[in-house]
Amino acid sequence: MSGMSRIVKTVTNVAFPIVMIYGLYVIAHGHLTPGGGFQGGAVVASGLAMLLVAYGSVWTMGKIKEKQLSVLESIGAFGFIGLAFLGILMVYLYSGLQGNFFNNFLINQDIFPIFNELGRGFGNINTAGVIPLMNFAVGLKVIAGLFAIVLVMAYATRLKGVKQK
Amino acid sequence: MIYNIPYIAVVALILIGLYAIIFKRNLIKIVIGITLIESGVNLFLITLAFKQDSIAPIYRGSGSRIMSLPVPHALTLTSIVIGVAVLALMLSLIIHIYKHYKTLDASKIGREKE
Amino acid sequence: MSKRNFAAVIFFAIVAVFLVFGALMMHPFGEFNEDNYPEMDEYIIDNTQNETGADNGVTAVVFDYRGFDTLGEATVLFTAVAGVIILFRRLKK
Numbered sequence: 001m002s003g004m005s006r007i008v009k010t011v012t013n014v015a016f017p018i019v020m021i022y023g024l025y026v027i028a029h030g031h032l033t034p035g036g037g038f039q040g041g042a043v044v045a046s047g048l049a050m051l052l053v054a055y056g057s058v059w060t061m062g063k064i065k066e067k068q069l070s071v072l073e074s075i076g077a078f079g080f081i082g083l084a085f086l087g088i089l090m091v092y093l094y095s096g097l098q099g100n101f102f103n104n105f106l107i108n109q110d111i112f113p114i115f116n117e118l119g120r121g122f123g124n125i126n127t128a129g130v131i132p133l134m135n136f137a138v139g140l141k142v143i144a145g146l147f148a149i150v151l152v153m154a155y156a157t158r159l160k161g162v163k164q165k
Numbered sequence: 166m167i168y169n170i171p172y173i174a175v176v177a178l179i180l181i182g183l184y185a186i187i188f189k190r191n192l193i194k195i196v197i198g199i200t201l202i203e204s205g206v207n208l209f210l211i212t213l214a215f216k217q218d219s220i221a222p223i224y225r226g227s228g229s230r231i232m233s234l235p236v237p238h239a240l241t242l243t244s245i246v247i248g249v250a251v252l253a254l255m256l257s258l259i260i261h262i263y264k265h266y267k268t269l270d271a272s273k274i275g276r277e278k279e
Numbered sequence: 280m281s282k283r284n285f286a287a288v289i290f291f292a293i294v295a296v297f298l299v300f301g302a303l304m305m306h307p308f309g310e311f312n313e314d315n316y317p318e319m320d321e322y323i324i325d326n327t328q329n330e331t332g333a334d335n336g337v338t339a340v341v342f343d344y345r346g347f348d349t350l351g352e353a354t355v356l357f358t359a360v361a362g363v364i365i366l367f368r369r370l371k372k
């Protein structure tokens with residue numbers, strides 16, 4: 001698809017950082033307010049799709065290749081599964097009991113006392129152990145996945161012979 | 166009867182989607198019918214999670230009021246993401262079908278004798 | 280009306296009758312009696328702040344009490360993205 005007029009490009013330049021910061025806020029505060037990994041990832045992917053609509057698919061494909069997006073998505077998936085496997089290892093190491101898959105290993109223990117602050121209704125951000133780290137991993141996966149789908153489908157259906165502005 | 170209006174809305178969504186799948190021949194209209202059925206099922210899941218005079222299950226500033234059940238909200242999140250994934254694959258296949266057959270009529274494709 | 284159209288109308292009528300009948304027989308919206316009392320959700324609401332330390336009940340259920348469903352959903356999303364990228368790849372000669 002080709003780009004749009006100069007007014008649309010200027011408004012996109014102003015609105016794009018605001019949308020990205022709001023999406024990252026929704027991802028990071030997922031354990032305190034409604035939101036989380038999937039919802040915040042959808043917001044950031046919508047902001048990136050606004051960039052694709054305003055500037056055209058040829059220009060956007062020249063800046064961001066789909067190989068880099070696929071590497072980012074794999075990093076998110078590996079982080080999520082790695083945090084789940086660490087539940088078995090860490091609980092076995094520091095207390096001798098056997099841990100489960102997906103065990104929350106940073107809560108109610110004495111090895112890392114920095115994570116031990118339970119915020120009962122106070123809104124501290126370093127509560128809830130493993131859950132904020134899992135939010136970031138899933139958020140990165142959703143951002144890369146949804147933007148890769150939209151970019152590949154827009155680039156493959158461009159019209160040949162149309163002069164790009 | 167007046168207490169069952171959310172369930173009647175769910176049944177209306179599912180029946181409209183089912184009508185679009187059975188009786189229409191354009192491929193894009195069939196895909197829209199599939200999306201309507203998925204929206205009806207998601208609405209049904211979050212209708213089952215309501216208690217009388219309840220608030221959302223957030224603990225900050227909630228006092229001691231009744232909270233709605235959190236498990237159907239989690240199942241609905243998963244269902245929405247799976248719906249998006251299936252819709253993306255269906256639309257990619259429709260683009261390839263149009264490039265090969267030059268038509269979007271469901272009764273004219275896939276009937277070659279070989 | 281051809282034969283296929285007639286069978287489609289009969290099928291649609293049967294499904295519609297079953298769905299409407301089921302919608303009118305559901306329990307009233309928002310009330311729970313002892314037939315469908317939610318014990319698992321009462322346990323989750325009472326013990327979330329002690330066991331996970333999160334303030335959001337839905338995030339605690341998605342990532343801590345029911346983490347396997349999130350793992351399956353991440354797999355489905357990854358498979359869909361891989362399928363779309365493969366379908367639009369041009370062979371370079």
